[in-house]
Amino acid sequence: MEKGNSDSEWWGPALVPFGQCGRWQVGPLHLCIRRLDGEWRLSKRSTGELHSTAVHREVPSVYEPDQAEGAVSRFGVSGASERIELVPALADRHVVSTPKLPFYIPANESVTIFVGHPLWLQLLAGDDRLLLSDFAIQQPHDTWFGPDTQTGKLCYASRSFCQLSLGEVDDRPLRATTAVLIKNRASSELYLERIKLPVPYLSLFADPASGGLWTEDVVLERLDDEDLAPLQVRSGPPALLPRARKTAEPRNASQANVMVRAFGSLFSSRAQFE
Amino acid sequence: MSEMVARLEGFWAMPMAQSLASAAVVVVLGFVLAKLVNRRLRVGGLKSQTRLLVRRFLTTVILAITGVWALSLAGVDMAVLLGTAGFVTVAVGFAAQTSVSNLISGVFLMTEQPFKIGDAIEVDGTRGEVIVIDLMSVKLRTFDNLLVRIPNEMMLKAKLTNITHFEIRRYDLSVGVAYKEDLARVREIMLEVADNNPLCLQEPAPLILFLGFGDSAVNYQFSVWVKRESYLALRNSIAEELKSAFDAAGVEIPFPHRTIYTGSRTTPLPVRVLDRPEDPR
Numbered sequence: 001m002e003k004g005n006s007d008s009e010w011w012g013p014a015l016v017p018f019g020q021c022g023r024w025q026v027g028p029l030h031l032c033i034r035r036l037d038g039e040w041r042l043s044k045r046s047t048g049e050l051h052s053t054a055v056h057r058e059v060p061s062v063y064e065p066d067q068a069e070g071a072v073s074r075f076g077v078s079g080a081s082e083r084i085e086l087v088p089a090l091a092d093r094h095v096v097s098t099p100k101l102p103f104y105i106p107a108n109e110s111v112t113i114f115v116g117h118p119l120w121l122q123l124l125a126g127d128d129r130l131l132l133s134d135f136a137i138q139q140p141h142d143t144w145f146g147p148d149t150q151t152g153k154l155c156y157a158s159r160s161f162c163q164l165s166l167g168e169v170d171d172r173p174l175r176a177t178t179a180v181l182i183k184n185r186a187s188s189e190l191y192l193e194r195i196k197l198p199v200p201y202l203s204l205f206a207d208p209a210s211g212g213l214w215t216e217d218v219v220l221e222r223l224d225d226e227d228l229a230p231l232q233v234r235s236g237p238p239a240l241l242p243r244a245r246k247t248a249e250p251r252n253a254s255q256a257n258v259m260v261r262a263f264g265s266l267f268s269s270r271a272q273f274e
Numbered sequence: 275m276s277e278m279v280a281r282l283e284g285f286w287a288m289p290m291a292q293s294l295a296s297a298a299v300v301v302v303l304g305f306v307l308a309k310l311v312n313r314r315l316r317v318g319g320l321k322s323q324t325r326l327l328v329r330r331f332l333t334t335v336i337l338a339i340t341g342v343w344a345l346s347l348a349g350v351d352m353a354v355l356l357g358t359a360g361f362v363t364v365a366v367g368f369a370a371q372t373s374v375s376n377l378i379s380g381v382f383l384m385t386e387q388p389f390k391i392g393d394a395i396e397v398d399g400t401r402g403e404v405i406v407i408d409l410m411s412v413k414l415r416t417f418d419n420l421l422v423r424i425p426n427e428m429m430l431k432a433k434l435t436n437i438t439h440f441e442i443r444r445y446d447l448s449v450g451v452a453y454k455e456d457l458a459r460v461r462e463i464m465l466e467v468a469d470n471n472p473l474c475l476q477e478p479a480p481l482i483l484f485l486g487f488g489d490s491a492v493n494y495q496f497s498v499w500v501k502r503e504s505y506l507a508l509r510n511s512i513a514e515e516l517k518s519a520f521d522a523a524g525v526e527i528p529f530p531h532r533t534i535y536t537g538s539r540t541t542p543l544p545v546r547v548l549d550r551p552e553d554p555r
Contacts, residue, residue, distance in 0.1 A: 096477070143476040144442055144500050152442055154501055157476035188451075 003238075009211050011247065013070060013085040014059040022059035024086065026121070026173040027052045029137045030070065033123070034063055035082055040125050045070025050138065050159065065196060073133060076190045081126040088213055088249050089120040089134070090199040097145050097158040098194040105190040110183040114168075116160030116175045116236075117199050119213065122248075137174040145196045145261070153261075155196060157234040161193060166240070176204055179238055183221045185235075190222055195263060198231065200251040205237045205244035213247070222263065229263065290349065297344040304340025307334045327384050330409065379426035380409040394437040397424055403436070427431065442475060443502050445509055449516065450491025452526035457492060463523055464496050467515050473508040475499040490530045494550070 016022045021034040028049045034041040097115045105111055118140040123133040140159060146152015162180075163169055169177055178197060184190045202215040217239055219232040237244035285291050311332050346352050384407065386485070389395050393404050395414070400422050402414030412429050414422045437443075451460050460483050468480035478499045485493040496516070498507040520527060 129450045141472050141474065141476045142504075144478060144499065149442060149478060149499075150440060152441075 004264045008207065010057050011086045011088050013083055014057075015082045016084050017060055017082055017233050018080075019063070020060040021063040022084065023056070023061045024058075024253050025054055025056040025212055026137050028175070029121075031086075032063075033084055035084070037098060038076060038078075040075045040084065040123075041072060042075070042123065042133060043070050044135075046138065065067065070077060075125070075132045077081060077130065079126055079130075082103045083126055085124040085129060087122040087124060087248055088176070088204055089122050089138070090202055090204060090215065090251065091136070091156050092134075092200055092251055094145070094153060094155040094196050095140075095199050096145050096155045096194050096196045097160070098163045099163075100161045102191060102193040103164070105182060105184045107184060107187050107189055110181060111164065112179055112181050112193070113162045113164055114166060115162040115178045115180055115195065115197060116158055116169070117178065117197070118156060118158060119174050119176055131195055132192050141242075145194075153196075154188060176215055178202065178215040179217045179240060181217065181219045183219065185221055190263060192263060195220075196261065201231075201233060201253075203246055203250050204248040205241065206247045207241050214241055214244055220263075229261075293347055293349050294346055297348040300340050300344040300347060304337055304344070306527070308336045311336065326407070327409070331332050332338075372425075376426045379430040380407075383407070383412070383426055388434060389436045389439070393439065396435040396437060398428060398432045400424070415472045438502050441502060442478075443505050444478075444497050444499050445505065445512070447498075447513060448485070448493065448498045449496055450488055450493045450527060451520070452528045453487075453492060455492070455525050459523070460494075460525055463519050463525065464494070464516065467512065467519050468496075468498050471498075471508070471512055473500055473504045473511065473517060475501070491528050497539070 010024060010026055014022050016033060016035040018035050018037065021032050024031040024033075028047045030045050030047065032043045034043075070170060095115075095117045097117075099113075119137050121133075121135060121137055124130060125132050138159075141157040143150050143155050143157035147153045160175055178199075180195070181195065182190070182192075182195075197218065199215070202218070205214045205216070206212070207214060215238070216236065217234040219234065220229040221232070222229050237246070312329050342352070353401065356525070389404055391404050392408060394401065395404060397414075400414065400416065402416040402420075404412060404424055405415050405421075407424070411423045411425050414424065416422055448491040449464075451457070464482055465480060468474045474480060481495075481500075483495040483497065485495055487493075496512075498508065498512060515537040517527070519525075
């Protein structure tokens with residue numbers, strides 16, 4: 001049985017000999033990846049246990065047909081490489097998080113909140129790292145972020161709450177965390193009901209000690225009582241984990257001076273009928 | 275051979291032949307020019323719908339101008355032709371009222387743009403995907419793969435619904451539960467079902483509306499939002515999941531029924547099973 005880069009890391013490359021398979025468990029997701037002549041065969045199933053923190057990796061493993069194997073996908077490939085790599089990634093859309101209880105940030109105050117994001121998994125095959133599949137470990141809910149149902153953006157909803165304390169951060173393996181510094185430069189308080197982060201522009205970093213996944217630190221500055229805020233992504237590992245190692249590049253190239261509609265209020269029921 | 279060359283030279287010497295050749299060159303030039311304009315517009319940054327309209331308009335104008343020019347070169351008297359065209363126009367105008375109406379409606383539709391190619395729309399009870407927007411008509415591919423041509427005049431007059439205009443849609447499911455049920459628990463179950471279905475948008479939040487005390491059930495409207503591409507998948511899955519959740523919790527979705535009431539202090543109606551009457555024969 002081959003281990004990951006550290007005991008807590010479930011991702012990374014592995015060699016799966018022909019006719020055998022590799023098995024991974026990441027939270028509720030069970031993966032079985034088989035190497036066959038001319039193809040890779042991926043079967044995945046979810047136990048539905050959203051709060052599972054189990055992480056397991058068994059490579060290579062003897063393949064035994066399992067009735068609870070789940071959905072099977074086949075990928076035709078050339079070459080004889082037995083190398084397969086699992087890479088954690090962030091979502092392909094912006095992610096909206098909500099605090100357990102909304103809170104105020106007074107005028108001219110700055111606070112750091114910790115926001116959890118759902119993780120995706122990319123399957124790369126061969127020495128040239130051919131992308132076979134890219135899927136969510138646990139499919140998040142879609143959600144709408146905008147002032148009404150006409151204007152806005154389709155995002156993913158994070159199942160973890162944004163926290164004001166580092167001690168409350170959700171460290172499940174299917175989550176990544178971002179430390180967001182919110183500077184309220186406006187003359188009025190900011191009532192934070194939900195926050196949207198453009199995660200496709202962020203990279204992933206792994207904490208070598210715990211195996212937890214983090215992104216770069218983000219700074220959002222609220223000006224002039226508006227929901228639009230200039231987004232600043234601080235390059236490099238998060239300040240809390242200076243030794244964290246980069247494991248995935250951003251999906252989209254980052255843009256300088258991006259203004260994002262980061263703060264929003266929840267819809268009222270009445271708004272759905274107007 | 276030399277006789278044929280001599281004949282050709284003689285034909286070429288005739289003024290009529292040179293005029294016809296010039297006219298032919300102009301016609302060919304017109305077609306080439308129209309094609310060039312078409313190609314040029316293809317690389318422009320215009321919307322496909324606008325590009326189609328402009329392309330057809332320019333092609334018509336170029337071909338009309340070069341056509342008139344060619345006729346003029348061929349020796350056709352344009353004054354006579356235009357005079358005749360006046361009469362013809364009046365006659366054709368009466369005959370082509372519908373076409374002209376469609377044409378003008380088409381221009382209005384293209385200006386207003388209530389839908390675009392690829393949108394799913396509903397017009398007069400016909401639902402389908404817009405595949406062509408012409409000056410005269412709009413062509414739809416219905417979901418059972420039939421081609422429906424709707425004249426633009428009708429498109430302009432009829433009530434038109436663009437199903438895919440917005441990114442998200444709401445699905446409303448009517449459901450009734452038995453009077454004996456705990457309604458707070460029923461509400462909880464519905465919210466749990468929405469929470470467990472990742473296709474349901476978290477925001478706008480699911481909505482549960484009390485519709486009224488019906489003949490046989492307490493009626494609710496269970497409304498969930500979904501991104502438009504997942505609408506059908508959600509419509510199928512949410513009903514199954516709600517039924518399963520109600521079954522698991524022992525919540526009854528009642529059939530229509532009648533209670534026969536015989537007074538507040540009466541005992542239940544006595545029911546007596548009689549023997550089958552004898553055949554009178």
